[in-house]
Amino acid sequence: MAEEYKSDDMKVVEDLTSSEYKWGFVTDIEEIKFPKGLNEDIIKKLSEVKNEPGWMTEWRLKAYRHWLKMEEPKWPKVKYDEVDFQDIIYYSAPKKKPQYESLDEVDPQLLETFEKLGIPLEEQKLLAGVAVDAVFDSVSVATTFKETLAEKGIIFCSMSEAIQNHPDLVKKYLGSVVPYTDNFYAALNSAVFSDGSFVYIPKGVRCPMELSTYFRINAMNTGQFERTLIVADEGSYVSYLEGCTAPMRDENQLHAAVVELIALDNAEIKYSTVQNWYPGDKEGKGGIYNFVTKRGLCKTNAKISWTQVETGSAVTWKYPSCILQGDNSIGEFYSVAVTNNFQQADTGTKMIHIGKNTRSTIVSKGISAGRSDNSYRGLVKISKNAENARNFSQCDSMLLSDTCGAHTFPYIEVENKSAVVEHEATTSKVNEEQIFYLNQRGISTEDAVNMIVNGFCKEVFKELPMEFAVEAQKLLAISLEGSVG
């Protein structure tokens, strides 16, 4: 079964290996669209269309009112055209709210789209290890593997379904790690989020498969506001994969997602992302604005591990973080961020040590090419009561051109004397002697650069699930095509 999965994965990989942004197709599916703009009526309408309970509508409105009082953050080291929030359509969905019992009922055109993406749903049911909750635009249209998961009491569904079917869990945990007051984009997301994924792993259950979601933006002028909530109850384990692709578009598209993870006592959550939103063309035109808030809360002995491979988006603003509240809890952040052409990334993590004996590890690899700008920004905070907290941070940057930028902004705040915080940082240019050495063994310069870059990122790739690691390496190669020599 593993073999079967892999061969399918190879198909995805093959599709990936072309220089143009391959996934720039648009599916012509009838959609409900809201008028442009944002106000309380739009939010009420959104909530109504989604048949949400009153408390949810209220929460959205509170978030919206708070958002109105907030300002867009200007501190990241990125430049982009002002976003006109009244020029965005806040909801679009396939006309009929789909409630599929089987794949036969799914719009064939939609299935075709998934096939182009290399994720034929028909086959996915047969594939081992991965359940896919495919989000098409803003509404989840197909969820597989539910039964297998249900046997273990695992809930894996769209956020909309969770609001309907598991309101107590949603009420208890939504906004508990990223409150709507947290930041400008989190507030906006809370007001208008359209859908996303919800996962609940019951006490002591080890999720038997990697859970994964493929995201796709596919409606002109539609902001994408995903909301993901993962709750791992005491002693449970889950590994979640998130992979993104988006069609080629000329105008900028805003993506402001919120991901909340809750790892209760002795639980572990592994969250892996391969992000490949459309980065804009070689002249820096178009591309996705990716302003994401991702944060996890660790209770006693819990562990949260973020692994990300970021190759896409025109502008990225993202800091997957861990609040290490419980004693002996562990936070990890492994990141590869690649920027080429005119891409800009300001990404990193926050490790907030509150409990005793808490540990965190940060490994960040930034690769810049073309005229891009790549910044690592990270905070390690050791609170007063965090006895014996440990942090190790390693931030390496590799430059592939003379016109790109790499920056490191580490913030360290220590309020407890027993803490040990280590920070290492390096910046290097891709080494010509290494390239010549590989050339001399028959390897082309392009492949040589890929090898060197992949070697540079190895510590991060080894944290990814196998099939994702293969994809990530190929993505890297595509992202850096033509950047050297």
Place this chain on the structure above:
Amino acid sequence: MITIKNLHAKVEGKEILKGVNLQVNAGEIHAIMGPNGSGKSTLANVLAGHEGYEVTAGEVIFEGKDLIDMPPEDRAREGLFLAFQYPVEIPGITNTVFLQTAINEIRKYRGLPELGAKEFLDLMREKSKILNIDSSLISRSVNVGFSGGEKKKNEIFQLLMIDPKLAILDETDSGLDIDALKIVAKGINVFHNDKNAVIVVTHYQRLLDYIVPDFVHVLYDGKIIKSGDKNLALQLEKEGYDQLIKEAAEIEA
């Protein structure tokens, strides 16, 4: 195998090779000796196609093809191998992945099918035995954390794996103790047959006790000033380069 005619080359604007002529045929081993700064390593790097060296005149014909405008990877694919004096480290890439990629790139170029995982592993096992290379070394990142001797051994291991037509060994003996030197020499002798050729660039006669050259050339100030058989190396060992250099200067004058 390779014909070098009147080869001139510059590094950072300075002329280092000033008209090298050399003919190497299949089945031969040539030693190139000479004092420091005579241009030995430059010659090796120019033949391999290092971008830092600019060829200003002359020609190099390798197996009937003009090398000068050929990119380094194509020279390698045509069968030219350089064992580096200072092998570089490539973090995160294992020897196995590196060699498999290299071998299959070369095979692809020659229209051969790629080597499967099993064939490749069998080949690795066979070749590593010749050099007493520990299997853990093979699974480590290319040259990372290797001792000087291990790096040189790894170069010869790659030579055996890739099995080129022409091997250029750039001071492969430097920094080796006598045991390592013997193993490295053994590897080179296993590699060498009547269909391939070896150019050994070295300072010392020492290596030539184990690898017997058919020809010995003395490179001085960018030119070959004297050629002979293996006895020339022994003579140099005894008398040094001074006498030869003086004679060469007289002829020039």
